[in-house]
Amino acid sequence: MKGIVFTEFSEMVEEKFGEEMLDNIIEDSELASGGSYTAIGTYDHTEILQLVTSLSAATNIEVPKLVFAFGGHLYTFFYSHYPMFFQAATNSFDFLESVENHIHVEVRKLYPDAELPSFDCRRIDPTQFEMIYRSSRPFADVAEGLITACCRHYNETITIQRDDVNDAHGHGVRFLLTKQ
Secondary structure, three states: OEHHHHHHHHHHHHHHHOHHHHHHHHHHHOOOOOOOOOOOOEOOOHHHHHHHHHHHHHHOOOHHHHHHHHHHHHHHHHHHHOHHHOOOOOOHHHHHHHHHHHHHHHHHHHOOOOOOOEEEEEEEEOOEEEEEEEOOOOOHHHHHHHHHHHHHHOOOOEEEEEEEEEEOOEEEEEEEEEEO
16 A cells, blocks of 8 residues: 555544654554655555554544544545646536546556555436445545545535445445435
8 A cells, every 4th residue: 555545644643633642553553664654655554454443442433433534634635735636627526537537547657556446436317426436455434535525625415325335346335426
């Protein structure tokens, strides 16, 4: 997993819980990397799971809620550091539709070894949008946090229904977004 995920998780923990909390969860997690990350490095994804689990134990906040919050943090980071990805979209559906075929293509140019999730999207009608999320890693809560932050960014009231999907492609999550 690319180091930017780790550096931004560390940033979120510092912002929300303080530097001491970050130091404590790194120490408690006994990480193979020692908890020293660079944005361009590559690390085992299990380390982020260890960090989230330690943060959950220290804060009494459930892991899915922390991972969801991290998705929201990532959206803010991406928007401020990569504004070119957001310029063409005028609403949530437009932006989310661009993730797989535009943004991920550009990310792969920068990081050819990045293991990105996939998003199969389709507009059901003008008020409904479906995204099927697939990843070898258990980060659907990050995806939901990103989607929710996207809807907030475009100031749209959208309900998100989430269902597990098991089919010929394996396990994934179906997000059904409905504009109010």
